[in-house]
Amino acid sequence: MDKIFASIITIGDELLIGQVVDTNSSWIAQELSKIGVTLKHRVAVGDIWDDIWQALDEESKLADIIIITGGLGPTADDITKPLLCSYFDAQMVVHQPTLEHVQHIFENILKRPMIERNAKQAEVPNNCTVLKNEKGTAPGMLFKRDGKIFVSLPGVPFEMKWIMANHVLPMIPQLYETGFIEHRTLLTAGIGESFLAEMIQSFEKALPAHIKLAYLPNFGMVRLRLSGWGSDQNILIHEISSFFDSLKELVNEYLIIDEDLPIEVAVGNLLKARNETVSTAESCTGGFIAHMLSIHPGSSTFFTGSIISYANIIKETMLDVSHKTLTTVGAVSEEAVIQMAKTVRNSMNTHYSIAVSGIMGPGGATNEKPVGLVWIAVASAHKVVSKSFGFRFDRRRNIELTTSNALNMLRALIVDNSRENI
Amino acid sequence: MDKIFASIITIGDELLIGQVVDTNSSWIAQELSKIGVTLKHRVAVGDIWDDIWQALDEESKLADIIIITGGLGPTADDITKPLLCSYFDAQMVVHQPTLEHVQHIFENILKRPMIERNAKQAEVPNNCTVLKNEKGTAPGMLFKRDGKIFVSLPGVPFEMKWIMANHVLPMIPQLYETGFIEHRTLLTAGIGESFLAEMIQSFEKALPAHIKLAYLPNFGMVRLRLSGWGSDQNILIHEISSFFDSLKELVNEYLIIDEDLPIEVAVGNLLKARNETVSTAESCTGGFIAHMLSIHPGSSTFFTGSIISYANIIKETMLDVSHKTLTTVGAVSEEAVIQMAKTVRNSMNTHYSIAVSGIMGPGGATNEKPVGLVWIAVASAHKVVSKSFGFRFDRRRNIELTTSNALNMLRALIVDNSRENI
Numbered sequence: 140m141d142k143i144f145a146s147i148i149t150i151g152d153e154l155l156i157g158q159v160v161d162t163n164s165s166w167i168a169q170e171l172s173k174i175g176v177t178l179k180h181r182v183a184v185g186d187i188w189d190d191i192w193q194a195l196d197e198e199s200k201l202a203d204i205i206i207i208t209g210g211l212g213p214t215a216d217d218i219t220k221p222l223l224c225s226y227f228d229a230q231m232v233v234h235q236p237t238l239e240h241v242q243h244i245f246e247n248i249l250k251r252p253m254i255e256r257n258a259k260q261a262e263v264p265n266n267c268t269v270l271k272n273e274k275g276t277a278p279g280m281l282f283k284r285d286g287k288i289f290v291s292l293p294g295v296p297f298e299m300k301w302i303m304a305n306h307v308l309p310m311i312p313q314l315y316e317t318g319f320i321e322h323r324t325l326l327t328a329g330i331g332e333s334f335l336a337e338m339i340q341s342f343e344k345a346l347p348a349h350i351k352l353a354y355l356p357n358f359g360m361v362r363l364r365l366s367g368w369g370s371d372q373n374i375l376i377h378e379i380s381s382f383f384d385s386l387k388e389l390v391n392e393y394l395i396i397d398e399d400l401p402i403e404v405a406v407g408n409l410l411k412a413r414n415e416t417v418s419t420a421e422s423c424t425g426g427f428i429a430h431m432l433s434i435h436p437g438s439s440t441f442f443t444g445s446i447i448s449y450a451n452i453i454k455e456t457m458l459d460v461s462h463k464t465l466t467t468v469g470a471v472s473e474e475a476v477i478q479m480a481k482t483v484r485n486s487m488n489t490h491y492s493i494a495v496s497g498i499m500g501p502g503g504a505t506n507e508k509p510v511g512l513v514w515i516a517v518a519s520a521h522k523v524v525s526k527s528f529g530f531r532f533d534r535r536r537n538i539e540l541t542t543s544n545a546l547n548m549l550r551a552l553i554v555d556n557s558r559e560n561i
Numbered sequence: 562m563d564k565i566f567a568s569i570i571t572i573g574d575e576l577l578i579g580q581v582v583d584t585n586s587s588w589i590a591q592e593l594s595k596i597g598v599t600l601k602h603r604v605a606v607g608d609i610w611d612d613i614w615q616a617l618d619e620e621s622k623l624a625d626i627i628i629i630t631g632g633l634g635p636t637a638d639d640i641t642k643p644l645l646c647s648y649f650d651a652q653m654v655v656h657q658p659t660l661e662h663v664q665h666i667f668e669n670i671l672k673r674p675m676i677e678r679n680a681k682q683a684e685v686p687n688n689c690t691v692l693k694n695e696k697g698t699a700p701g702m703l704f705k706r707d708g709k710i711f712v713s714l715p716g717v718p719f720e721m722k723w724i725m726a727n728h729v730l731p732m733i734p735q736l737y738e739t740g741f742i743e744h745r746t747l748l749t750a751g752i753g754e755s756f757l758a759e760m761i762q763s764f765e766k767a768l769p770a771h772i773k774l775a776y777l778p779n780f781g782m783v784r785l786r787l788s789g790w791g792s793d794q795n796i797l798i799h800e801i802s803s804f805f806d807s808l809k810e811l812v813n814e815y816l817i818i819d820e821d822l823p824i825e826v827a828v829g830n831l832l833k834a835r836n837e838t839v840s841t842a843e844s845c846t847g848g849f850i851a852h853m854l855s856i857h858p859g860s861s862t863f864f865t866g867s868i869i870s871y872a873n874i875i876k877e878t879m880l881d882v883s884h885k886t887l888t889t890v891g892a893v894s895e896e897a898v899i900q901m902a903k904t905v906r907n908s909m910n911t912h913y914s915i916a917v918s919g920i921m922g923p924g925g926a927t928n929e930k931p932v933g934l935v936w937i938a939v940a941s942a943h944k945v946v947s948k949s950f951g952f953r954f955d956r957r958r959n960i961e962l963t964t965s966n967a968l969n970m971l972r973a974l975i976v977d978n979s980r981e982n983i
Contacts, residue, residue: 153777155600156744156788157590161583164605168579178577179612183586183603186775190601197619248953249753256755295778297954322578331671333678353608355575356717366578419869425855426848429869433847436923436956438871444879445869447841447851453866453909487875501858531670532719534858 142368143317144179145171146202148194150210150219151294152185163208163299170308175317176204177368186210191222195289203287203315206307209294211260211277220262220280223291227282229264234278237261237269241276267291270306274298279306288314319372323383324364324399327390328547332356335363339389342382350382358543359530360402363390395547402546403431409553410441410491417549418487419445420458420479422470423497423513428542443487448479454496458482471496471508473525476516480525484518491552492518493545497528499537513541517548519556524548564790565737566601567593568624570616572632572641573716574607585630585721592730597739598626599790608632613644617711625709625737628729631716633682633699642684642702645713649704651686656700659683659691663698689713692728696720701728710736741794745805746786746821749812750969754778757785761811764804772804780965781952782824785812817969824968825853831975832863832913839971840909841867842880842901844892845919845935850964865909870901876918880904893918893930895947898938902947906940913974914940915967919950921959935963939970941978946970 147167153159161183168178179202184190191210198205210219224231238261245253260276263269270279270290275298282289290307292299311317327335332354336343343352349369355362365383369375387397396405410417419428429445432438446457451470454460459482464474479494497513504510511530516523528544530537569586576583583605590600601624606612613632620627632641646653660683667675682698685691692701692712699715701724712729714721733739749757754776758765765774771791777784787805791797809819818827832839841850851867854860868879873892876882881904886896901916919935926932933952938945950966952959 152773152775152788153786154587155590155603156594157587157592157600159777159779160587165576165579165582168577170579172578178579179607181577181603181605185601251756254755254759256759297958333676334673337676337678351574353574364575366574421848424852425860425864426843426851426867426869427856429848429871430846430852433869433871434849434957434960438847439925442847443872444875445848445867445871447848447855447867447869449851449855449861449867450865450909457866457908486879487872503861535856536719538856 143176143204143311143315144202145176145204145206146180146182146198147178148191148198148205148207149181149183149294150186150191150207151183154183154209155185163294163296166296166300167206167208167303170303171204172320172322174308174311175319175368176311176315177320186218188218188222191219192226195226199284199287199289204311205287205289207289207291208299211291211293219291220264223267223280223282223289224264227264227266227284227289229266231262232265234261234263234269236271237263237278240271240278244276270302272298272302273305274301281307318368318370319375320366320368321372321375321379322364322366322399323379324362325383325387325390325394326360326362326396326400326402326405327393328360328395330361330390330393332361335361335390335393339363339386342385342389346382350379358402359540360395360543360547362399364399395550401431402543402550404435406546406550406553407432407435407438407441409550411437413553413557415490415553416441416443417491417493418443418483418489419492420483420494421445421447422449422454422479422495423499424495424538424541424545425449427538428493428495428545431542431546443489446483446486454479469508471498471512471514473514473516473527476514477518477523477525480516480518480523490519491549493549494518495541495545497537497541499534499541501534511537513537513544515541515545515548517545517552519552522552522556524552565598565626565733565739566624567598567626567628568602568604568620569600570613570620570627570629571603571605571716572608572613572629573605576605576631577607585716585718588718588722589628589630589725592725593626594742594744596730596733597741597790598733598737599742608640610640610644613641614648617648621706621709621711626733627709627711629711629713630721633713633715641713642686645689645702645704645711646686649686649688649706649711651688653684654687656683656685656691658693659685659700662693666698692724694720694724695727696723703729740790740792741797742788742790743794743797743801744786744788744821745801746784747805747809747812747816748782748784748818748822748824748827749815750782750817752783752812752815754783757783757812757815761785761808764807764811768804772801780824781962782817782965782969784821786821817972823853824965824972826857828968828972828975829854829857829860829863831972833859835975835979837912837975838863838865839913839915840865840905840911841914842905842916843867843869844871844876844901844917845921846917846960846963846967847871849960850915850917850967853964853968865911868905868908876901891930893920893934893936895936895938895949898936899940899945899947902938902940902945912941913971915971916940917963917967919959919963921956921963923956933959935959935966937963937967937970939967939974941974944974944978946974
């Protein structure tokens with residue numbers, strides 16, 4: 140059995156002048172990986188006929204499955220569909236079910252008249268399989284040539300995802316013997332990438348060729364991922380699980396989560412399992428911790444709310460930080476965050492709370508308090524833990540690092556709390 | 562003068578299995594565009610010797626400047642440096658200033674012993690120009706061959722950005738006659754992409770070949786961008802400004818901002834110019850509006866704070882939404898958001914406030930209230946404006962759309978308020 144390879148071609152000038160970040164590709168990559176398809180190559184080209192044509196030629200040499208996203212909208216900068224028509228020697232024809240679908244969307248959902256430009260979205264090359272787009276007007280299209288498949292999808296993320304999930308991903312295992320790919324990921328905190336590498340050097344050297352280890356540093360933490368490929372899923376799972384167990388033992392001291400979960404999901408899962416709740420009092424993160432706690436479905440079971448005290452006066456009036464604290468040690472201090480954590484936990488009546496105050500930059504530094512100085516406190520009914528950090532990055536990254544460290548401190552407090560209650 | 566083309570090669574398995582979203586490329590693309598370099602192609606490959614080699618061969622056929630990011634870390638999954646050494650027929654040597662820089666970072670900043678693996682980061686191919694990395698241990702490297710330049714940069718975003726900004730971008734105009742690229746962007750709301758296209762059809766057809774129009778739909782709004790290229794910057798600016806003025810007149814009814822600014826920055830600028838402040842009371846967005854208002858530097862001058870009332874009890878206790886409102890019309894109602902907006906504006910003592918309550922999905926819908934139903938209110942001292950929306954997307958996108966619409970309602974209220982006060 141050979142590996143099945145895929146390539147992604149992303150079309151659009153907006154990707155090449157950097158006005159848009161490409162999130163589609165990483166989603167497609169993840170989904171392909173789950174069904175045993177290896178992404179070989181990703182390429183982005185502008186809305187230029189020859190460049191798209193050449194990308195199709197090149198990628199079809201490298202891959203079995205070529206996924207094309209973007210360039211299918213109703214406006215004049217979209218040239219992908221006529222190009223595909225010509226590339227696959229087809230005639231453009233009206234696809235009646237798509238036309239009815241577009242009419243339906245305009246009449247019943249958008250409730251405005253359809254114009255000629257919208258009707259054009261129902262035209263497709265006559266040798267493609269049309270992939271219905273429940274979420275929009277531009278259909279997906281599938282072409283076959285020389286044992287390879289070419290799939291053209293709209294660039295709008297939720298439309299692309301719907302067509303992939305409902306048409307493309309179910310079809311691939313029927314067309315190819317893909318084999319299996321398995322990943323195991325764990326998250327460490329408190330140790331740098333190079334020290335981690337030193338620590339697990341001999342483990343890494345002993346890995347067989349079909350299992351790879353990757354280091355993924357992010358948000359001040361390092362994720363370790365084992366990826367294996369094989370034709371027998373059971374054997375592969377057994378083998379990779381055994382390596383993963385050894386890896387967990389080796390990094391045990393720094394291990395936070397042994398799943399590929401963002402830290403906020405891990406914290407949410409802990410709280411859900413215990414029927415416990417959390418609130419936040421945020422200054423420098425400006426609501427980002429609350430956002431991370433509430434971005435995933437089901438968060439209303441454990442996240443109660445927050446007081447974002449961006450201005451100092453709000454720390455005084457709503458979080459009981461004393462005027463004396465603010466004028467002596469200041470808002471970025473251990474005293475302040477401990478009080479903020481206590482008050483918000485009480486006023487929101489939650490099991491736990493998080494409080495943060497810091498200087499995210501670029502402005503706001505003083506002689507005693509540099510950019511990146513952050514105080515974090517987490518509180519339960521019985522305990523408050525506080526800690527200061529010195530981050531050395533830009534504003535956005537300092538906010539992210541404050542958030543991940545605050546969530547990790549809460550995680551430790553919850554685990555600790557459960558131990559004490561046994 | 563010919564156009565100068567660039568390609569970006571991004572290296573790393575994590576990009577191909579989708580564990581990481583590539584934000585580097587869009588930043589590089591933007592910066593290159595500013596100095597008149599056209600990005601021709603972007604490609605992502607895994608940590609595989611032959612694939613990287615082939616990408617170097619292919620991209621050097623297409624572009625004058627090849628920018629390689631990633632694959633320079635201290636761990637064993639990084640093979641880029643030895644590959645570049647071999648590709649450019651070089652010998653690996655220790656670069657003394659880099660070694661001293663790495664030693665300095667460990668001794669004075671990280672305050673832990675340096676290990677052999679870190680010292681290795683100071684080794685470079687002997688025919689490259691070393692580009693000092695002030696922000697980390699892995700240096701950038703520049704190679705020249707056949708009139709083309711190859712730049713290898715670390716994948717960590719703030720390290721990559723520092724080297725680009727301090728070494729690479731200043732050097733390019735000295736090496737090439739790049740010409741000039743100018744962009745003008747405006748933001749519209751309340752009209753779909755296809756209707757906009759219909760409205761400005763004849764304008765678009767009349768554009769000269771060196772000026773392009775692009776439609777960039779995002780967050781339920783459509784951005785229109787004019788991009789022009791030319792050898793004389795003054796002529797180009799004059800020409801593109803004149804087309805941009807015509808475009809603004811054509812879409813005037815739907816025009817929100819005539820700059821390439823995110824809506825939250827436009828709102829922040831309005832508030833700063835008026836010395837006015839805003840607070841938010843958020844349910845369904847869970848702090849995302851507060852986050853957007855506070856993510857940019859200088860936001861403390863206009864953003865005071867928020868009450869995130871994720872649980873209904875917090876709407877009652879902290880935002881004065883009556884128990885009767887919650888039990889009759891419910892938390893997702895006009896009554897509720899009007900009260901939330903009034904209370905938070907008063908208790909935070911701000912000029913304006915925003916309040917939102919809605920059902921973001923996938924759970925939480927009832928017979929009367931589907932997923933995507935959102936009520937938004939914005940308040941000033943004299944006026945409260947409220948409006949309901951029906952978003953049809955996934956949780957994350959519904960949160961983003963609620964945020965952009967709330968910010969746009971606030972923008973309208975501020976502009977309206979200023980008119981009334983004249």
